[in-house]
Amino acid sequence: MKASFHVHQGPRCADLLSCNVHSRRCLRRKVCRVSATAAPVKDEIGSVPNATQFTNDIISEEKKYIMQTYARPDLVFTHGEGARLYDAHGKEYLDFAAGIAVNALGHSDPRWLEAVVEQAGTLTHTSNLFHSVPQVRLAKRLVEQSFADKVFYANSGTEANEAAIKFSRKYARLQAGVDPYDAGAEAPHEVVSFTGSFHGRTLGALALTYKDAYKIPFAPGLPGARMVKYLDLDAAAAVIKKGKTAAVFVEPIQGEGGIFPASRDFLQGLRGLCDEAGALLVFDEVQCGLGRTGKLFGYQNFGVEPDILTLAKPLAGGLPIGAVLVKQKVADAMKPGDHGSTFAGNPLVTRAAEAVVDIISEPAFLESVVDKGERLRSSLREALKGNEHVKEIRGLGLITGIQLDQPAGGVVTAARDEGLIVITAGAGDVVRLVPPLTITNDDVDLAVSILASVLNSLQAQNQTV
Ligand SMILES: Cc1ncc(COP(=O)(O)O)c(C=O)c1O
Secondary structure: OOOOOOOOOOOOOOOOOOOOOOHHHHHOHHHHHHOOOOOOOOOOOOOOOOHHHHHHHHHHHHHHHOOOOOOOOOOOEEEEEEOEEEEOOOOEEEEOOHHHHOOOOOEOOHHHHHHHHHHHOOOOOOOOOOOOHHHHHHHHHHHHOOOOOEEEEEOOHHHHHHHHHHHHHHHHHHHOOOOOOOOOOOOOOEEEEEOOOOOOOOHHHHHOOOOHHHHHHHOOOOOOEEEEOOOOHHHHHHHOOOOOEEEEEEOOEEOOOOOEEOOHHHHHHHHHHHHHHOOEEEEEOOOOOOOOOOOOOHHHHOOOOOOEEEEOOOOOEOEOOEEEEEOHHHHOOOOOOOOOOOOOOOHHHHHHHHHHHHHHOOHHHHHHHHHHHHHHHHHHHHHOOOOOOEEEEEEEOOEEEEEEOOOOHHHHHHHHHOOEEOEEEOOOOEEEEOOOOOOOHHHHHHHHHHHHHHHHHHHHHHHHO
16 A cells, blocks of 8 residues: 555644644645645645744754754755755755755655655565665666676765775785684785865774864774875875785765865876775765766766775765675675674665666766756856955866865855855865756856855955955
């Protein structure tokens, strides 16, 4: 039997705070479009009654009940559609953050929604003790379209990287000819990463992440983590050594680090160094993978294949998932029981991901990402020509950074006030644009005009001071 949905009865649900079953649906009436039992509800999407009170209540209850590990603006999003987000006041925002490069199809894409609803009403979770259909279908798609032979599922980017660290270390033990289950055995175990990198917040991935502030409070970190200057092949050659190095982790385009694409020479050089050292080359494509660069995988821009590639953010269009794509030699190093996860790759998330991958991997879709990315950067360069605060505009496909000469927080806030959601990167001095890949040219032009107005008025203010 298929799921049926709450049918919104009135123009608005007046009981949003206490109605934990229906509150979102009352605001997002188009969910009712896919209801098996309900006729479509066509009320216009609007604001929450007493929006200011509602917003204040949510913010104060968030402070009361949720650990304060995130700094958030005083804004409560209640629903989204395509590249638009709406707050409790009904104010519309153009979303150029996409949940930090997650909502590749935008919000509530009907094809994604249909897949999720259909799968949720069929089979959501079985654990990895049993076979299920969507996880096999998704793995087949990922393998057939990449360098990889096998897939391992995780639930997030950091977990995908954590798995990749474990796979590399066990692979290194086997290559060294030691019994991998011998606690006293010595084998290459160092894991190399680069300045500016971000690989996640769990202890293994954190050790590979650049920013000390993320790591020091939780010391000691993973032994054997080695940090090398990004794009410096000589520095990498001094550290990547046979008998020491198990793996080298690199983002083909650094995201959190400030939108820095690697060069073909650097990645090819790393490939050579890893081959000489018998180490595995791991591409972290958690942020830059799956169509964001205009290729299905970021590495396809550089003509270099990794041994392992990690994916997460956009894969299931907003549901939590991670995936580790590996060559057969890596898969062969792992046996049943060596690694696992209860939730990973469950039927619901993998069915959602199938829908995402099918849409994103269409050649015309990928070409449109390239075109919109070029339009975005060339229009920004034109509109911001001569602006002394803009040092560089860089990126590939729909991952773009505007390097400022000062912290970007004020620009992010001013853009949000004007109805554009963007985020920071780097040392907080980069405006990061990672919109849904489904944005239109008009969306691009609107974002450019808002950013130009904000950045050019910053310049004008400083000139008059
Ligand atoms: C390149 C990269 N790797 C890993 C991660 C961690 O992913 P998650 O937050 O899903 O654990 C991120 C998150 O921003 C990322 O950008």
